[in-house]
Amino acid sequence: MAQDVVRIGIGLVGPGTVGGTLLRQIARQAPAVLSTNKADLRVLGITSSRRMVLSDSGINLHGWTEIFESKSVSADMESFLSHVAGCDGYHHVLVDCTASDAVPLHYKDWILKGGHVVAANKKLGAGALDVYKGVKESCDKCAATFLYEATVGAGMPIISTLKGMLDTGDQVQRIEGILSGTLSFILNTLSERPGTSFSEVVSQARKLGFTEPDPREDLSGADVVRKVVVLARDCGLDISAEDVPVESLVPKELQAVKSVEEFMEKLPQYDDLMRSRLESARAANEVLRCVGIVDIEKASCAVKVERYPSSHPFAGISGTDNIVQFTTSRYSPRRLVIQGPGAGPEVTAMGVFSDLLALAHSRGAPL
Numbered sequence: 001m002a003q004d005v006v007r008i009g010i011g012l013v014g015p016g017t018v019g020g021t022l023l024r025q026i027a028r029q030a031p032a033v034l035s036t037n038k039a040d041l042r043v044l045g046i047t048s049s050r051r052m053v054l055s056d057s058g059i060n061l062h063g064w065t066e067i068f069e070s071k072s073v074s075a076d077m078e079s080f081l082s083h084v085a086g087c088d089g090y091h092h093v094l095v096d097c098t099a100s101d102a103v104p105l106h107y108k109d110w111i112l113k114g115g116h117v118v119a120a121n122k123k124l125g126a127g128a129l130d131v132y133k134g135v136k137e138s139c140d141k142c143a144a145t146f147l148y149e150a151t152v153g154a155g156m157p158i159i160s161t162l163k164g165m166l167d168t169g170d171q172v173q174r175i176e177g178i179l180s181g182t183l184s185f186i187l188n189t190l191s192e193r194p195g196t197s198f199s200e201v202v203s204q205a206r207k208l209g210f211t212e213p214d215p216r217e218d219l220s221g222a223d224v225v226r227k228v229v230v231l232a233r234d235c236g237l238d239i240s241a242e243d244v245p246v247e248s249l250v251p252k253e254l255q256a257v258k259s260v261e262e263f264m265e266k267l268p269q270y271d272d273l274m275r276s277r278l279e280s281a282r283a284a285n286e287v288l289r290c291v292g293i294v295d296i297e298k299a300s301c302a303v304k305v306e307r308y309p310s311s312h313p314f315a316g317i318s319g320t321d322n323i324v325q326f327t328t329s330r331y332s333p334r335r336l337v338i339q340g341p342g343a344g345p346e347v348t349a350m351g352v353f354s355d356l357l358a359l360a361h362s363r364g365a366p367l
């Protein structure tokens, strides 16, 4: 018997670096997904904070930027969501590719009305605990799917691996690793090219789409704190970002600066601080790394900037690599290690895209 096609109706919130790349990937891959995975992916709406475009049958993704420029109207989240939910015959999914605190506040109602959520945004997973729990409970109540692989390690299989361990009865004891693609890129580039300045590499990371919309979120360790909280909560800990001690790489004098532009302008004044810290590590044959730790047995988390000997596995990474070590009942004394590029538009959009395929699979599409 022929397999029925599973129809997925997408409402994309945030057509920026990651969201825009996701739309390009879907445009290219949708025909293959339809024939192989028996999933028909339609984007029924795209919204930024200012403009939105809606369609009943699916936006032509090969020309979405022109359509967005010429046909969009003033954004309104409530009417955006009712439009997507009102298109019949689809499993409706809100895809959150923003870094907004406000968008996750819509997840719970959306799920209670029968929708699903796929997020690259970490602000639910690491936001207020009661809001997070409310969303998780509404998923249980409605048998809804909420997937967020891209929130930790971009396209790397970190969340799905952790879930696989927990669901099959492994006991996770500790997760430790390098979880910031931006900080990896900065520290690796500075070690590999000692003549380059800290501020130059930060600008480069921003241009390449590795940083958060505000790069201070990366440099302050706040983004790593969020990832650590997402992992800790998946392991059952009631932890919030405020509970996680963190060392910031934002110079003290720049912590109160308001705009990103002013911060970037002033950053070169502090290049020497980072240079001397790196040089002293290099002289001792060590490297600087920002590491996130989830200690399940102690029910605590931390984010530290520390020196590691060049023989340590955390020293041997390059580019935007993340590296994550899981210590569990099954994976000890030999630990499970996952390593690879942990930031950037293509790999992150792939993480979101594969969540969409997992959603289609959960609704009956073949693997």
Ligand SMILES: NC(=O)C1=CN([C@@H]2O[C@H](COP(=O)(O)OP(=O)(O)OC[C@H]3O[C@@H](n4cnc5c(N)ncnc54)[C@H](OP(=O)(O)O)[C@@H]3O)[C@@H](O)[C@H]2O)C=CC1
Residues within 6 Å of the ligand: 013, 014, 015, 016, 017, 018, 019, 047, 048, 049, 050, 097, 098, 099, 100, 102, 103, 120, 121, 122, 150, 151, 152, 153, 154, 181, 209, 210, 211, 212, 213, 342, 343, 344, 345, 348
């Ligand atoms: N870049 C990476 O490597 C990775 C990123 N992520 C996550 O992906 C998310 C997106 O990052 P990135 O694409 O780089 O960011 P961008 O700033 O490039 O894009 C964000 C998009 O969200 C829109 N937006 C912002 N606020 C709202 C709002 N309230 N309602 C609707 N739309 C909104 C912005 O449009 P406008 O400003 O016009 O409203 C823009 O289109 C972040 O949460 C980030 O943490 C996760 C893993 C890796």
Ligand SMILES: N[C@@H](CC=O)C(=O)O
Residues within 6 Å of the ligand: 150, 151, 152, 153, 154, 179, 180, 181, 182, 183, 210, 211, 212, 218, 223, 342, 343, 344
């Ligand atoms: N800015 C983040 C992007 C992925 O979450 C990072 O650099 O890791």
